[in-house]
Amino acid sequence: MDEPIIEVKNLSKKFGTFEAVKDVSFTVNKGDVFGFLGPNGAGKSTTIRCMLSLIAPNSGTIAIFGKNLANHRTQILKNIGCIIEKPDFYRYLSAEKNLEMFARISGRDSSKKEIQEMLEFVGLDGRGKDKVKGFSHGMKQRLGIAQTLLHKPDLIILDEPTTGLDPQGIIEVRNLILRLKTEQQKTVLLSSHQLSEIEIIANRMVIINKGKSMIEGSVDALVNEQDLLLQINVSDYQNAMQAIELEFPALHVKHLHGSIIEMALEKEMVPKINYFLVNKGFSIHSLEPKRKLEDFFMKIIQE
Amino acid sequence: MLVRNTYNEFIKIIAKPRSYIGLGVLTALIFVILFAMKADGSSFVSFVTASFEQTLSFNGNILNGNLIAFIILQMLIVHIPLLVALVTGDLISGEAAMGTIRMLATKPISRTNIVLSKFIAGAVYTLILTLWLAFLALIVVKWMFGTGDLIVLNSSGLIILQEQDIMWRYLCSFFVAYLALLTVSSLSICLSAFAENSIGPIVSTMGIIILFTIIGSMDVTVFDSIKKFLFTTHMASWRSFFEDPVKMKDIWQSIIILVVHNIVLVAIAIIKFNKKDITS
Amino acid sequence: MRYIFFSLLIFYSLSANSQTADQIIAQLVSKINLVKDYSVKANIKADIPMIKVLPVNATIYFKQKDKFKVISKGIAILPKQGFTDVSSFLSNKNTYVAVDGGLKDLNGVQTHVVTVIPTVENSDIVLAKLWIDTKNKVILKTDLTTRGSGSVTMNYVYGTQLAFGLPDQITFTVDIKKFKMPKSISSDINNSEKAKKSKSKIGIITIKLSGYLVNKGISDEFFKKKN
Numbered sequence: 184m185d186e187p188i189i190e191v192k193n194l195s196k197k198f199g200t201f202e203a204v205k206d207v208s209f210t211v212n213k214g215d216v217f218g219f220l221g222p223n224g225a226g227k228s229t230t231i232r233c234m235l236s237l238i239a240p241n242s243g244t245i246a247i248f249g250k251n252l253a254n255h256r257t258q259i260l261k262n263i264g265c266i267i268e269k270p271d272f273y274r275y276l277s278a279e280k281n282l283e284m285f286a287r288i289s290g291r292d293s294s295k296k297e298i299q300e301m302l303e304f305v306g307l308d309g310r311g312k313d314k315v316k317g318f319s320h321g322m323k324q325r326l327g328i329a330q331t332l333l334h335k336p337d338l339i340i341l342d343e344p345t346t347g348l349d350p351q352g353i354i355e356v357r358n359l360i361l362r363l364k365t366e367q368q369k370t371v372l373l374s375s376h377q378l379s380e381i382e383i384i385a386n387r388m389v390i391i392n393k394g395k396s397m398i399e400g401s402v403d404a405l406v407n408e409q410d411l412l413l414q415i416n417v418s419d420y421q422n423a424m425q426a427i428e429l430e431f432p433a434l435h436v437k438h439l440h441g442s443i444i445e446m447a448l449e450k451e452m453v454p455k456i457n458y459f460l461v462n463k464g465f466s467i468h469s470l471e472p473k474r475k476l477e478d479f480f481m482k483i484i485q486e
Numbered sequence: 487m488l489v490r491n492t493y494n495e496f497i498k499i500i501a502k503p504r505s506y507i508g509l510g511v512l513t514a515l516i517f518v519i520l521f522a523m524k525a526d527g528s529s530f531v532s533f534v535t536a537s538f539e540q541t542l543s544f545n546g547n548i549l550n551g552n553l554i555a556f557i558i559l560q561m562l563i564v565h566i567p568l569l570v571a572l573v574t575g576d577l578i579s580g581e582a583a584m585g586t587i588r589m590l591a592t593k594p595i596s597r598t599n600i601v602l603s604k605f606i607a608g609a610v611y612t613l614i615l616t617l618w619l620a621f622l623a624l625i626v627v628k629w630m631f632g633t634g635d636l637i638v639l640n641s642s643g644l645i646i647l648q649e650q651d652i653m654w655r656y657l658c659s660f661f662v663a664y665l666a667l668l669t670v671s672s673l674s675i676c677l678s679a680f681a682e683n684s685i686g687p688i689v690s691t692m693g694i695i696i697l698f699t700i701i702g703s704m705d706v707t708v709f710d711s712i713k714k715f716l717f718t719t720h721m722a723s724w725r726s727f728f729e730d731p732v733k734m735k736d737i738w739q740s741i742i743i744l745v746v747h748n749i750v751l752v753a754i755a756i757i758k759f760n761k762k763d764i765t766s
Numbered sequence: 767m768r769y770i771f772f773s774l775l776i777f778y779s780l781s782a783n784s785q786t787a788d789q790i791i792a793q794l795v796s797k798i799n800l801v802k803d804y805s806v807k808a809n810i811k812a813d814i815p816m817i818k819v820l821p822v823n824a825t826i827y828f829k830q831k832d833k834f835k836v837i838s839k840g841i842a843i844l845p846k847q848g849f850t851d852v853s854s855f856l857s858n859k860n861t862y863v864a865v866d867g868g869l870k871d872l873n874g875v876q877t878h879v880v881t882v883i884p885t886v887e888n889s890d891i892v893l894a895k896l897w898i899d900t901k902n903k904v905i906l907k908t909d910l911t912t913r914g915s916g917s918v919t920m921n922y923v924y925g926t927q928l929a930f931g932l933p934d935q936i937t938f939t940v941d942i943k944k945f946k947m948p949k950s951i952s953s954d955i956n957n958s959e960k961a962k963k964s965k966s967k968i969g970i971i972t973i974k975l976s977g978y979l980v981n982k983g984i985s986d987e988f989f990k991k992k993n
Contacts, residue, residue: 271585643816
């Protein structure tokens with residue numbers, strides 16, 4: 184049975200007359216990589232800040248590790264590692280010193296060796312003695328991840344962790360998150376604008392918009408409710424289109440551009456289409472099934 | 487966790503260049519005074535004894551280390567509070583501006599402990615500044631100018647304190663002076679809890695000191711009832727140790743008022759910081 | 767005959783009196799001149815309005831005719847005038863006129879009162895009235911009026927050094943003008959007490975002297991050196 188790690192119930196927060204978060208509820212289970220989606224200004228940051236006690240909600244409850252955050256704040260935070268927006272450090276101190284200082288108050292002592300290993304892990308080996316003021320944004324992001332993981336928390340909350348990273352960095356963070364889930368059974372709450380990333384690494388998600396939670400559930404289930412979009416780069420696309428529509432009257436095929444055609448279908452149909460076109464003698468240059476998370480997302484937030 | 491975070495706060499203060507500005511300026515100020523005294527101290531002394539010199543002559547080593555230490559302590563009234571606020575006013579708001587307050591507030595340490603550790607670190611920095619001042623004023627100056635009786639000029643007249651009767655007065659006065667500077671530190675940290683930038687609390691602290699000092703010095707009956715409660719009124723209470731007899735009742739009153747100020751300012755800062763939504 | 771006798775008696779008496787003032791001063795000066803230099807331990811106690819000071823020990827050095835130096839560990843307050851001014855003034859008889867003021871009893875001792883009036887324009891001393899013990903040829907009391915420092919009264923008590931005319935105790939009574947405190951120095955900016963005004967217009971400095979070392983030879987350089 185799923186064990187809830189985070190339970191947010193009817194969370195609301197107003198700043199003056201502006202309702203940043205209104206009646207948001209969701210649950211994050213143990214071992215989840217939980218996607219937290221929403222457009223800019225939806226209330227994601229406010230919700231995350233409430234979960235980390237940076238902001239006091241006006242109403243609602245937040246329970247983490249089965250304990251009420253309001254009453255067990257210190258105990259709960261010992262087991263959470265987080266990056267909120269961009270990680271900020273003491274610019275006049277070295278990377279090592281920064282990690283030492285945060286480790287000192289994180290509830291678990293970290294030795295110099297562990298700090299060195301963590302710096303190596305995030306790709307900052309040899310930069311430990313350098314002052315943070317000389318770090319690029321990407322380096323600070325890496326240091327932020329190091330700071331998040333150093334005290335080995337069970338729950339990791341990441342707000343836009345790949346912002347400012349190069350493609351290699353993005354892949355590394357993604358792989359890291361997956362490893363945290365699979366190898367270390369960590370629970371990760373991930374807020375991101377990169378829908379493709381959420382789709383790849385998250386197993387559950389919630390979408391919020393205008394301060395309200397719109398939909399929550401398993402990524403696969405939510406997205407697979409919708410049809411798959413299949414894009415095929417095929418020789419003689421016009422005849423291919425006709426042939427498919429003739430064989431599969433339920434499908435509606437459209438020409439995208441060049442020799443690429445697109446159709447919406449269930450995922451079980453993909454091999455059948457592939458087999459059909461090959462048997463008919465068409466040359467398939469590429470076959471790309473696209474999940475419609477983006478469409479799904481846009482549909483939800485426009486409701 | 488309080489001890490750990492206080493240790494962190496020390497590291498931050500030590501690492502910041504501006505922490506050394508205060509010590510450097512203090513040292514420079516004192517050496518400027520020493521140079522002036524060496525060059526033309528006798529005319530300064532004449533200025534002090536001028537009203538009496540028509541009838542009396544003052545013999546002995548008047549311009550000695552004890553007198554110069556007293557002059558240096560006089561600087562406490564305006565200059566050193568700024569040097570204190572320069573560092574302590576930045577302790578909370580500087581982190582808000584830098585963004586690190588966000589990181590700090592997500593750690594398993596209560597907000598009360600965060601504020602208390604900053605107060606403690608600020609208090610220690612203020613103590614270091616005071617001890618440095620004491621070292622320069624009592625040891626270095628005496629090495630340069632020798633020692634002797636101390637002439638103090640008050641509105642009630644001239645007091646000449648004998649050399650052997652002076653050191654305990656200085657030790658007590660430095661303690662009270664530290665309490666006064668601690669109040670400045672507490673005020674700036676308290677204001678820092680309300681701000682999101684460094685400059686605001688520093689300038690506000692100085693503004694409050696100047697305003698209260700002016701109110702305290704105005705001979706206007708409408709201010710009489712509030713004067714004794716202004717902390718600036720008691721910032722100069724260290725001078726009372728150089729009266730004869732020492733007005734211990736007045737000094738105790740000053741100590742109590744300064745201690746109460748510190749407690750209230752710390753309490754306000756804790757309450758404010760606990761209620762604050764950290765959105766930076 | 768009786769008339770002539772009494773007239774002569776009065777004439778000689780008057781002549782004797784006018785000569786007596788100069789003679790008395792001359793005798794006083796020759797006794798003063800016995801002392802070329804001296805050093806003495808002094809305990810100085812000042813009781814002056816608006817000044818609080820404990821008694822201070824010092825060593826006083828003097829050399830003819832007006833070299834004077836005080837060395838003290840602490841700060842010693844002495845009157846601006848009165849120590850060497852009288853002896854220095856009296857030593858040059860061309861600069862004053864002495865007028866006999868008759869005999870007066872001072873604390874049970876018969877003294878000759880002599881008023882000394884300077885004849886030079888730039889003299890700081892305006893008037894000096896001396897109570898002189900003619901038997902011992904010492905001054906028991908001086909009332910000095912000066913241009914710069916107002917009036918100073920000195921009372922002398924002699925003991926061990928009577929032969930040299932050096933007192934064991936001098937009590938100075940000085941004029942205290944209204945002292946003004948320079949506010950910027952006092953910095954009592956938060957002191958709401960009003961500055962106390964002294965009712966008394968005089969201050970008293972009592973100096974007890976002991977351990978005289980007379981005519982031991984003190985160099986002029988000593989008086990030029992700073993302590």
